[in-house]
Amino acid sequence: MPNHILLVYTVYIDRKQNKLFELYPLPNSSTQNNTTLHRTHHGSISCGFIEPTHLSSNITPDLDSGTIWLVALFNDQGLGGLRIDLQPDGTMTFRIDIHEQDIADLSFPYDSMFAVTSRTRARGIARTASSPEKPMCAMYSICLSNGDLMIKSHLVWIPQLLPISYTFDGLYGLLCSAVDDQINILEFA
Numbered sequence: 001m002p003n004h005i006l007l008v009y010t011v012y013i014d015r016k017q018n019k020l021f022e023l024y025p026l027p028n029s030s031t032q033n034n035t036t037l038h039r040t041h042h043g044s045i046s047c048g049f050i051e052p053t054h055l056s057s058n059i060t061p062d063l064d065s066g067t068i069w070l071v072a073l074f075n076d077q078g079l080g081g082l083r084i085d086l087q088p089d090g091t092m093t094f095r096i097d098i099h100e101q102d103i104a105d106l107s108f109p110y111d112s113m114f115a116v117t118s119r120t121r122a123r124g125i126a127r128t129a130s131s132p133e134k135p136m137c138a139m140y141s142i143c144l145s146n147g148d149l150m151i152k153s154h155l156v157w158i159p160q161l162l163p164i165s166y167t168f169d170g171l172y173g174l175l176c177s178a179v180d181d182q183i184n185i186l187e188f189a
Contacts, residue, residue: 017075022041024037050110
C-alpha cells in the first residue's frame with residue numbers, strides 16, 4: 001500500500017534543467033477527508049531526464065529516512081537509475097547510475113514505457129533514433145539487488161513502423177499496437 005507521493009518539477013535556471021523533488025505522506029484510512037498534506041522532504045538536482053518511473057521504495061514508517069529508486073531516460077545519456085536518499089533533516093541526496101550503452105543504435109532512446117514486475121524488477125521498451133527503413137526499439141530488463149541497479153538492454157527490430165499509440169506489458173513481454181483496423185501483438189519473452 002503506498003504511503004507517500006513524490007512530486008517532480010522541472011525548472012530552468014540559467015538555461016540549465018533542474019529537477020525539484022517534494023515528498024508528501026499520504027493520509028492513512030483513519031484520517032478525515034479534509035486532510036492537508038505536509039511536505040516531509042525536498043531536494044533538487046541539476047540534470048535533465050524524462051519519463052521517470054518508480055521502481056522501489058524503502059522508507060521508514062515515520063517517513064524520516066529511506067531510499068527511493070526511479071528509472072528514467074537521462075538527456076543524451078540514455079536509461080539510468082536515480083537513487084534518492086531521504087535524510088533525517090528533511091533534505092534529499094541523489095545518485096545517478098547511467099546504463100552504459102554498448103550498442104551504437106541504442107543511443108537517444110525516447111518515448112519509453114516501463115512496467116514494474118516486482119518490488120525490485122522492471123521491464124521496459126523505448127523507441128530509438130533509428131532509421132525509418134529499419135525501426136528499432138530498445139528492450140530493457142532492470143533489477144535492483146543489494147542497493148545496486150543492474151540494467152540489461154538489447155535492440156529489437158520492429159517489422160513495421162511503431163505507431164504513435166502503443167502499449168507494453170512488461171510482465172509478459174507483450175507489445176501491442178494498432179494500425180488502421182489491424183491490431184499487432186509482438187511477444188518478447
